[in-house]
Amino acid sequence: MDWRSLRATRAAHPEQKAALQVSDNFIAELLEANEIVLATPLYNFAVPANVKAWIDHIVRHGKTFSIGEQGYAGLVKDRKATFILASGGVYTPGSPAEGYNQGTPYLKAIFGFIGITDTKVLLAGGTTALAQGKVQESDFLQPLYAEVAAAV
Ligand SMILES: Cc1cc2nc3c(=O)[nH]c(=O)nc-3n(C[C@H](O)[C@H](O)[C@H](O)COP(=O)(O)O)c2cc1C
Numbered sequence: 001m002d003w004r005s006l007r008a009t010r011a012a013h014p015e016q017k018a019a020l021q022v023s024d025n026f027i028a029e030l031l032e033a034n035e036i037v038l039a040t041p042l043y044n045f046a047v048p049a050n051v052k053a054w055i056d057h058i059v060r061h062g063k064t065f066s067i068g069e070q071g072y073a074g075l076v077k078d079r080k081a082t083f084i085l086a087s088g089g090v091y092t093p094g095s096p097a098e099g100y101n102q103g104t105p106y107l108k109a110i111f112g113f114i115g116i117t118d119t120k121v122l123l124a125g126g127t128t129a130l131a132q133g134k135v136q137e138s139d140f141l142q143p144l145y146a147e148v149a150a151a152v
Helices: 003-009 014-032 049-058 103-113 127-131 137-151
Strands: 035-041 065-068 071-074 080-087 118-125
Touching: 014 049, 035 103, 071 103, 080 103, 103 118, 118 137, 127 137
Parallel strands: 035 080, 080 118
Antiparallel strands: 065 071
């Protein structure tokens, strides 16, 4: 599909214009920020559908990425992003479980695609044990507070 040809035909109907306005607003909000903090749970090893829907609105040809002779290029420059992923399980980097966490590589890839490559990841893994009372809230949060403090 040639995405460039879509520009001429989109937003012909009121519903399309309304959808485009949502996308425009999200993109304006994104571009206004010099640092993006995206906090999300992990659902079925990936980001939830509402986070994916937001991504589908902000990744737009001509706005946040371009297609040129050299291929794709991200247009959102000089910004940082921090991803905070809460998960029931624990996906420690280097552990056998790491590969199941598709949220981190996906967020890095899609933000990189629009030009945001300066990223940090905070993994808040183990919310199931917390919910089951196997871990005290303070014990769960303390290392995360330290990571947040180090990240800001
Ligand atoms: C639909 C659904 C799918 C989930 N899938 C995963 C998963 O694949 N891996 C995981 O570690 N946690 C999973 N969880 C747990 C969430 O990550 C967890 O709810 C989140 O960390 C927030 O914690 P809380 O529900 O105690 O507030 C899932 C939760 C829901 C509701």
